[in-house]
Amino acid sequence: MGNTAVMRCHIPAFVRDYLTITAWIEEPTGRVVQPTGTIVGNQSSRYLMLQSGELYIRNVDSTFNHRTYKCRARNRLTGETFTSVVRQNFVIEVYDEFPVMGNTAVMRCHIPAFVRDYLTITAWIEEPTGRVVQPTGTIVGNQSSRYLMLQSGELYIRNVDSTFNHRTYKCRARNRLTGETFTSGSSGKLIVTESHSFVSPRITESKYQVNSIKGETVALPCLAQGWPLPKYKWFKKDGVERISLAANDRVDQMDGILVIRDVSPSDSGIYQCIVNNTIAEEKVETELTVRIPLSIQLLPERQSVDVGKAALFNCSVSGHPINTIIWERNHRRLKSGFNADIRFIAKDLIHIDAVNKEHRGMYQCFASNDFESVQAYAELQLGDxxxxxxxxxxxxxxxxxxxxxxxxxxxxxxxxxxxxxxxxxxxxxxxxxxxxxxxxxxxxxxxxxxxxxxxxxxxxxxxxxxxxxxxxxxxxxxxxxLGPPVVRPMRNITVVASEPLIVRCPVGGYPLESITWERAGHHLPYNHRQKVHDNGTLEVYHIERATDEGLYTCVAKNKKGQTAQSTVYVRVHIKPVIEAFAFPTSLREGQRSSILCTVSSGDMPITLQWFKDNVPISQHKGVRVNEVVDYSSTLLFESLTLDHKGNYTCIATNTAGTVSHTTSMVIH
Missing domain, CATH: 2.60.40.10 (Immunoglobulins)
Structure with a gap:
């Protein structure tokens, strides 16, 4: 719950090269997910289908327990579309068992290997009694502690006697994918034998390793056949020492079966079962591993980073144990030391010092242990x-x-x-x-x-x-x-006073001997502010209206004496210049006051605006704007209040540009 589920479409190898997964269908919702990641009829970012065909379902919860999924494939050669499930017949078997009277019998459900991963043993049926035993250990219709069914599917029957010789047992299984229920094709019989002599204990049922999830109830089996009836003792190993296990509210023992309720990772370890009777002793060890289901989140899930900037991905994994964390980018493995542009700060943290185009795409983080694997993905997009x-x-x-x-x-x-x-x-x-x-x-x-x-x-x-x-x-x-000189016509140029003028002569023809500039019959340059480059570019620094405005002529000449020329008019505009102003330093509440903004020079027309703290001043709150002429504006304050204090800015604009002056009003 809370993780990302991945659905895969398994296609037989002999047609895999010809089929393309085109969509996934979710039932009973009818949702159709396509490779673009969009959902026909119901948009949701919870679903994502990759071009490779996998369906990713993020943040799954209990509502998904009753949903089924089918993949749709298209034959690229014929264009045919397929949505199908291939079924294969199988039979579940239960074999006869031969326990010694008074001991514990174990019945097993034998399932073919090719469906074993999909079937769960849900119950055992005893005939002719009609008794049904379920994994909780309870018996429907007739409660008895004589029967115990483990989560792994085995049925334990304690203290068997001759009355069991006429009973048969079938197991019931459910397909977790389809929900179908199956009953074993054969019945297993118990054939209880009597021992007429002493028999050393022989352990017939144990498990080398048991895996459980935190909070579950786990049963560690240790069953033996022998006469006199064997006795059982459980220990937990702590290094070289053994700790005897006594019954309490979490730990109980049913003959040789050690039951531990509400297990936690601290219960993990090696457990030793010692079986003995008056003849001999035998022991067996079981390793219990208690895990916490893995949960994973890759943050941030989506980030847009400008080229050259840094990016960070954090793979947050919880659960126990966490054996490995693997990173991929666009389905290619990332390894520490092999990707110089990506640094592994920790196994769950990667840092990209300077993002470039190669870094964009989908990043995946995989966490796994011996029991499960989880994954999360995030996207890195390029910003500016x-x-x-x-x-x-x-x-x-x-x-x-x-x-x-x-x-x-x-x-x-x-x-x-x-x-x-x-x-x-x-x-x-x-x-x-x-x-x-x-x-x-x-x-x-x-x-x-x-x-x-x-x-x-x-x-x-x-x-x-x-x-x-x-x-x-x-x-x-x-x-x-190649050809004689040609100078194309030039458009008139407008430049702001004090700024540089740069004009490239639009000349054609090749080869040329010279490209020169003239003004009023004089060859340029004729002062220190003028410069003519070999490629025909004219530069005039700190241009002035009085001396620089007017006609300029570019002349191109080749070695044959052929010439061409064109003229451009340079017009010089002058920005406004605001005379400095300031409020008196002795202003007090209730006083009248005014301040004048005057533009002393600059081309007309000029527009004046007032701002207070970067907000345009409106005609209210005791402030008036008075414009007598186009180049002057006055702010009038009828009665100063504390609300009037702040920064006042006068902005002057004409065709050459915009200038401003700011002063602060302080009220005592």
């Missing part, structure tokens, strides 16, 4: 993963005429969007220029630009940019097309 190029186009030089295809492949989480530019400008689509992209099954975005009949004006600096909201990356490479 910056884009990464897997393949990019190279720089190349070609003649006009042939077609050109440029390709960029990138991955990331979420999937990146790839855009293309030519010399910092979007590439227009036309009859000759086509774009395309698609996503592969591996989660990679493939984007390409195809250009047919390449022309000289198609040459320049091409860039593909991958952006997924987490980060942005860019690949840039020159495509040189």
């Amino acid at each position: 993963d910056p884009p990464e190029f897997r393949e990019v186009f190279p720089q190349q030089t070609l003649d006009p005429g042939p077609s050109l295809s440029l390709k960029c492949i990138a991955g990331g989480t979420p999937l990146p969007q790839i855009t293309w530019q030519l010399d910092d400008s979007p590439i227009p689509e036309s009859l000759r220029v086509r774009f395309g992209d698609y996503v592969t099954k591996d989660g990679l975005v493939i984007s390409y630009v195809n250009i047919s009949e390449v022309r000289v004006e198609d040459g320049g600096g091409y860039a593909c940019k991958a952006d997924n909201g987490v980060a942005s990356i860019e690949h840039f490479a020159k495509i040189n097309v």
